[in-house]
Amino acid sequence: SSGKVVYFNNPMWPGEAHSIKVEKILYKEKSEFQEVLVFESLTYGKVLVLDGIVQLTEKDECAYQEMITHLPLCSIQSPKTVLVVGGGDGGVLREVCRHSSVTHVDICEIDKMVIDVSKKYFPELAVGFEDPRVHLHVGDAVEFLKCTSEGKYDAIIVDSSDPVGPAQELVEKPFFVTLAKALRPGGVLCNMAESMWLHTHLIQDMISICQQTFASVRYAWTSVPTYPSGLIGFILCSKEGEPVDFVNPINPIEKVEGTAKHIRELRFYNSEMHKAAFALPAFLKREVKLL
Numbered sequence: 001s002s003g004k005v006v007y008f009n010n011p012m013w014p015g016e017a018h019s020i021k022v023e024k025i026l027y028k029e030k031s032e033f034q035e036v037l038v039f040e041s042l043t044y045g046k047v048l049v050l051d052g053i054v055q056l057t058e059k060d061e062c063a064y065q066e067m068i069t070h071l072p073l074c075s076i077q078s079p080k081t082v083l084v085v086g087g088g089d090g091g092v093l094r095e096v097c098r099h100s101s102v103t104h105v106d107i108c109e110i111d112k113m114v115i116d117v118s119k120k121y122f123p124e125l126a127v128g129f130e131d132p133r134v135h136l137h138v139g140d141a142v143e144f145l146k147c148t149s150e151g152k153y154d155a156i157i158v159d160s161s162d163p164v165g166p167a168q169e170l171v172e173k174p175f176f177v178t179l180a181k182a183l184r185p186g187g188v189l190c191n192m193a194e195s196m197w198l199h200t201h202l203i204q205d206m207i208s209i210c211q212q213t214f215a216s217v218r219y220a221w222t223s224v225p226t227y228p229s230g231l232i233g234f235i236l237c238s239k240e241g242e243p244v245d246f247v248n249p250i251n252p253i254e255k256v257e258g259t260a261k262h263i264r265e266l267r268f269y270n271s272e273m274h275k276a277a278f279a280l281p282a283f284l285k286r287e288v289k290l291l
């Protein structure tokens with residue numbers, strides 16, 4: 001009901017809760033996998049919540065979608081084929097489609113309700129599904145990748161929810177091995193990688209798995225006020241082949257910005273934010289062994 005404050009507390013962040021004032025609940029149903037909630041907030045626009053965890057708000061989704069997409073795609077010369085794992089809200093697709101070099105995008109989202117709800121309540125994100133280059137696959141990405149030909153993709157973006165539900169297996173080693181197989185030599189992977197304030201053990205585990213599976217591994221992060229601890233991290237990996245220098249983008253934003261007229265201008269990403277994203281605090285460098 002309007003005015004109710006919605007608390008999201010979760011074993012992923014014990015002892016803390018995050019609340020956003022609810023003006024009006026717009027949608028609340030259980031899908032085959034999770035509870036899907038959409039509400040109008042007082043100050044963050046519409047909000048998408050899955051199993052009580054904020055996935056995005058209209059106000060700050062730009063930071064996450066733009067950074068998780070352009071950190072990898074601006075790090076390689078003219079990416080052509082891209083796979084998005086998860087991302088059923090369409091925001092990452094919107095960002096991928098800014099790159100005129102991209103000719104084919106596959107997206108594998110397990111929960112069709114997320115796609116349908118985004119098309120109805122978040123048209124600014126679901127616009128990503130309208131691009132003719134985009135091919136939607138509704139299903140489990142673990143299965144999808146098992147049937148993917150070797151070296152198919154220049155870039156893979158894993159836009160997952162937290163590993164406490166449908167996304168649990170997306171942080172396990174077998175999945176990373178299939179991701180590496182699906183990338184072409186010199187291809188890049190970018191995974192959502194939680195919070196340096198809350199999850200350094202999980203981050204360390206993911207980085208260790210990636211260091212066994214890829215040629216180079218980097219950690220980057222960005223500010224997202226409505227995520228727990230107010231930030232979110234990304235793990236970027238490149239497969240052996242021409243070495244990828246993630247910190248100095250070779251596919252600069254100006255080129256990216258000049259395309260896809262029908263999509264709104266970038267709100268968060270630029271080359272300075274790209275470089276800054278890889279600067280890590282002292283405690284993280286100590287707690288997480290990065291090459």
Ligand SMILES: NCCCN[C@H]1CC[C@@H](N)CC1
Nearest residue numbers: 054055056087159160161162
């Ligand atoms: N495309 C929507 C973002 C999904 N990713 C999230 C990152 C971490 C959050 N705790 C939950 C959602």
